[in-house]
Structures are given as C-alpha cells and as structure tokens.
Amino acid sequence: MPIVDAHAHIYPGKIAPRAVEAVGQFYTIKMAGAGTPEELLAIHKQAGITHAIVHSVATTPKSVTTINNYIAATCEEHPEFIGFGTMHQDFEDMEAEVERAIELGLHGFKLHPDTQEVDMDDPRLMRFYEIIAGRLPLVVHTGDYRYDYSHPRRLINVMKAFPDLVVDAAHLGGWSIYDVAFDEYHAALSSFDNLYVDASSAFFMTGCRHMRELIRMWGSERVMFGSDYPMWNPGSELDKMMRCELTEDELENVLWRTAERFANVELS
DSSP: OOOEEEEEEOOOTTTHHHHHHHHHHHHTOOOOSOOOHHHHHHHHHHHTOOEEEEEOOOSSGGGHHHHHHHHHHHHHHOTTEEEEEEOOTTOSOHHHHHHHHHHHTOOEEEEOHHHHTOOTTOHHHHHHHHHHTTTSOEEEEOOOTTOSTTOHHHHHHHHHHOTTOOEEEETTTSTTOHHHHHHHHHTTGGGOTTEEEEOTTOTTTOOHHHHHHHHHHHOGGGEEOOOOBTSSOHHHHHHHHHTSOOOHHHHHIIIIIHHHHHHTOOOO
C-alpha cells in the first residue's frame, strides 16, 4: 500500500539550517529534522512512507522562481516527491510563473499567509486563485491562535469566490484551533467538494481519540496524513496515526487515497 506524507518542507543544504531555525523560532518549537530532502527520504524509507508532497514558502517575491526551480529539480531527481511550487502576493507576473511551474512538472502550489504576512483573502492572492482554480491544487496553511491572516473564515471567502479551487486547508483546517476551524467550515462543507485537510502538526496538541473524532467529523475521504517535516519526524507521526484505531477504509483514505485524488496523481 502506498503511504503519502502530504505535507513536508525541504530546503537546499546550504540554507537548510537557517530556514529550519527560522521556522522553529516562529513557532517556538524544537525542530525534529534538518530540512534536507536526503534526510526526509531516509526517514521515509525507514518508516515505509513511499511518497511525499514537498514544498517551501517564498517570503519575498524574488525568491519565488528560485524556490520553484529547486523544488522541480529535486522532484526530478527523486520521483518519490510530488512537487508543489510557491507564490508571493507581490510577485509581478503570476500567470507566467504558473505556466512555467506547469512546464517544470510541479503539481500545485503552497502558501503560508502567516509567514508571508498577507490575509488569505487579500485581493492580490485572489488574483492568483483565479489563475489556478480548476487547474492546480493549493496547499494553504490555515489557523493560528496568534494571527488572523490565515483564519478559516478567510478561506471560506476564497472557496465561495472560487468553487473550482482545490484546496488542502493544512493542519486539519486550522493549526492549533482544530475544533474552531471545523465549526467555521461545517455549515458550508457540503458546498465545498474541493476542500481537503491534512493532519500535519496536530498530534502535538491532540491525542488519538481526538484525532479519530476529527477525521470522522471531516470524513476520511477529505483527510490526508502529513508530517510537517522538519517540524516533526514523519516516522513518529505515522506511528501515532496508526495507533488511532481507524477502520481499514479510513486508514487507506488518510494514508494515500485522498492525497492521490487531491494532487491528481496515480499512486496505486
């Protein structure tokens, strides 16, 4: 059975230490990994994880093309990786970069409104969503009790404006505010056929009972396993998921079927 880590960050070796340190400082969390593709592959091999959706985040417009080139090249070297590009709200020619990303073989995009310091429903990003809606899926960091940039209500605004946009509302729809997030989405969930969530960076604040409840609240056909490497060790995160006493069908959805459908790839 394939197993997909649907949320992992990778960085070039020369900048990985600085990037990992910056993320750790942002979240005041001790990071578990070095942030390199080589380490991620080694951990995945040991854990039996066969594929990963990998990405990085542009905190400046000028870093967009560099990051997209790096992710594409790394995925070409390591076919286990499913590459997602990045975009910045102030990037000049979004449409051209989306076309270039497709030519590079990237499968989608990743945004992090909190570190990019932009509201998820900012008009500059709405332009970007219009370009990728119905074409490429989007992973977007959602939720943080400290910030409003990525509040779930903003994603609801986006989904209402672009119903064809395929979205992974990362971290069970709201990092650190999982139940608040579900309550925000619940009323409109039946209208959002293209809304998915990944379960990355959730186990540090919730146990298996609550995780199981959240997966069933969302429906396993919307939920993907993810590690948020290098914040957490993918093998340890997978062990926790395997202890959640999900049904066989639920587990297959969470471990690979949902990710296959979300990323529009063939894994089986």
